[in-house]
Amino acid sequence: MQELDELIITCPYCGEALDVLIDTSAGAQQYYEDCAVCCAPILFILSEDESGEMLVDVKRDDE
Numbered sequence: 001m002q003e004l005d006e007l008i009i010t011c012p013y014c015g016e017a018l019d020v021l022i023d024t025s026a027g028a029q030q031y032y033e034d035c036a037v038c039c040a041p042i043l044f045i046l047s048e049d050e051s052g053e054m055l056v057d058v059k060r061d062d063e
Helices: none
Strands: 004-010 017-023 029-034 041-048 054-060
Touching (some): 004 054, 017 041
Antiparallel strands (some): 029 041
């Protein structure tokens, strides 16, 4: 079953705050989602810490 969490991230390109939905039920993953403001491809990196909490990191495509 999909578990979606709503997060506010900052676009690494234009600096705008974006409201995004993250599927935390799939575990560690990487995927691209375009910024809703500037349309640049944001790399989302999801990982789990030692306690099982999901961590979300966003990066530019060229980093």
